[in-house]
Structures are given as C-alpha cells and as structure tokens.
Amino acid sequence: xxxxxxxxxxxxxxxxxxxxxxxxxxxxxxxxxxxxxxxxxxxxxxxxxxxxxxxxxxxxxxxxxxxxxxxxxxxxxxxxxxxxxxxxxxxxxxxxxxxxxxxxxxxxxxxxxxxxxxxxxxxxxxxxxxxxxxxxxxxxxxxxxxxxxxxxxxxxxxxxxxxxxxxxxxxxxxxxxxxxxxxxxxxxxxxxxxxxxxxx
Numbered sequence: 001x002x003x004x005x006x007x008x009x010x011x012x013x014x015x016x017x018x019x020x021x022x023x024x025x026x027x028x029x030x031x032x033x034x035x036x037x038x039x040x041x042x043x044x045x046x047x048x049x050x051x052x053x054x055x056x057x058x059x060x061x062x063x064x065x066x067x068x069x070x071x072x073x074x075x076x077x078x079x080x081x082x083x084x085x086x087x088x089x090x091x092x093x094x095x096x097x098x099x100x101x102x103x104x105x106x107x108x109x110x111x112x113x114x115x116x117x118x119x120x121x122x123x124x125x126x127x128x129x130x131x132x133x134x135x136x137x138x139x140x141x142x143x144x145x146x147x148x149x150x151x152x153x154x155x156x157x158x159x160x161x162x163x164x165x166x167x168x169x170x171x172x173x174x175x176x177x178x179x180x181x182x183x184x185x186x187x188x189x190x191x192x193x194x195x196x197x198x199x200x
Contacts, residue, residue, distance in 0.1 A: 015053045017043040022060045023067040027109040031061060031116050058125060061117070065128045068110050072132060076139045085146040086190065089159070092140070093186050096163055100170060100179035107171040110136075111164050136160060148195040155193070162186055 021042035026034050036057055040047040054060045075095070079088040096103075106112065114129035137156050144152035166182035169175070 011053075014043070014045050014049060018045055018050060018053055018060070019063040019067050023064040023071075023109070026061065026064050026113060028106050031057070031113070036060065061113075061125055062128060065110075065113070065125070065132060068113075068129075069132050069135065072110075072135055072139075076136075085143040089140070089143050089190055090187060093159075093163075093183050093190070096167075097179050097183035100176035100183075103167045103179055104170040104174055104176040108164060108167040111167060112171075133160070144193075147193070148197075149193055150196060159186065159190075 018039060022039045025039050025042050029038065034057070036050045036054075037047045039060060040050045050060075054063060079091050082088045082091060110129060110132045114126060114133060117126040117129050120126070137153070137160055140156035140159055141153040144155040149155060162182065163186075166179050170178045
C-alpha cells in the first residue's frame with residue numbers, strides 16, 4: 001500500500017464514522033441539542049477534524065439523512081431477496097417491532113428528525129428527510145402492487161402511518177410493548193388483505 005492510500009483510507013474511515021455517529025446522536029439527542037463536539041466525541045475524532053469533512057452542523061445533518069437513506073436501501077435490498085411480497089412486508093413490520101426499545105426511548109429515527117427539521121425556518125433539510133420517508137412509501141407500495149391489491153399506494157400510506165403512529169406513542173408513553181401489540185395487529189391486517197380475485 002502506498003503512503004498516499006493510507007491517509008485517504010483513514011480520511012474515508014473518519015468521514016464514515018462521523019456520518020454513522022451523526023445519524024445515531026442526532027436521533028438520540030435531536031438536532032438542536034446536538035453539537036459538533038458531541039458527534040466528534042462519539043466518532044472518536046478530534047473536534048477540529050470535523051470541520052475538514054463537514055463545514056456546518058447542517059452538513060452533518062445531511063450526511064445523517066444520507067446514512068438513513070443508505071440504511072433503508074440496504075434493508076429493503078435484503079427484504080427484496082424474500083420471494084413473496086407479503087413476507088417482505090411482514091419482515092418489515094417484524095423489524096420495526098424488534099426496534100421497540102429504541103423507538104420507545106427515541107422514536108423513529110427518520111420520522112423524529114423530519115418533524116424536528118420541519119420546525120426550522122429555512123425549510124431545506126426537512127425536504128431531505130421527507131425524501132427518505134417517500135422512498136419507504138414507494139417500496140411499500142411496490143410490495144402491495146406485487147400482491148395485486150387495490151390502491152397499493154394508499155395501503156402503503158396506511159402501513160407507514162401506523163408505524164409512525166406506534167413509534168410516536170411508544171416514545172411518548174415510554175412503552176415498547178405498545179410496538180409489540182400494534183405490530184401483531186398490523187401483521188393480522190396484512191394477512192387479511194386479499195386481491196379481488198382471491199376473495200370469492
């Protein structure tokens with residue numbers, strides 16, 4: 001390995017650690033309460049180095065949103081390996097329930113960030129958060145479409161709204177079991193959905 005490759009690899013590793021930790025810390029503390037020093041400390045990077053990679057906190061928020069988007073793409077990519085779209089949707093619900101302790105403590109990572117960013121006057125970062133949620137809605141709609149269900153995009157909104165709602169309530173009430181109960185209800189709802197030609 002040449003000497004120039006090592007610094008580039010170290011720089012890429014630092015940037016990756018900062019991005020990963022930005023997503024986690026912003027989720028746990030919120031945008032307004034989080035400082036660049038908080039993220040630097042979590043990433044084990046000197047705070048002065050943060051400015052080399054990210055000039056402002058908003059740049060780090062954008063990087064965190066990119067991290068959420070990449071995680072969503074990787075996760076739905078894994079789900080897409082399941083042959084049955086209904087099984088993909090079930091696995092999505094089960095993954096939400098598996099994260100119930102985190103949701104009860106901090107809420108949905110993307111949803112809480114979107115709500116917080118929407119309250120800011122500049123109105124740019126909230127659109128980025130909305131993009132991540134839109135991608136999940138599109139993927140979910142595609143699964144309902146593959147099941148030949150009527151109004152697949154509306155069903156996607158129903159499912160994602162239910163997730164956001166149970167996440168919010170679990171967080172507000174600090175009740176992870178709420179996610180379990182609602183997840184079970186959503187699985188039952190999903191199993192009850194039948195394409196028109198299968199209802200006869």
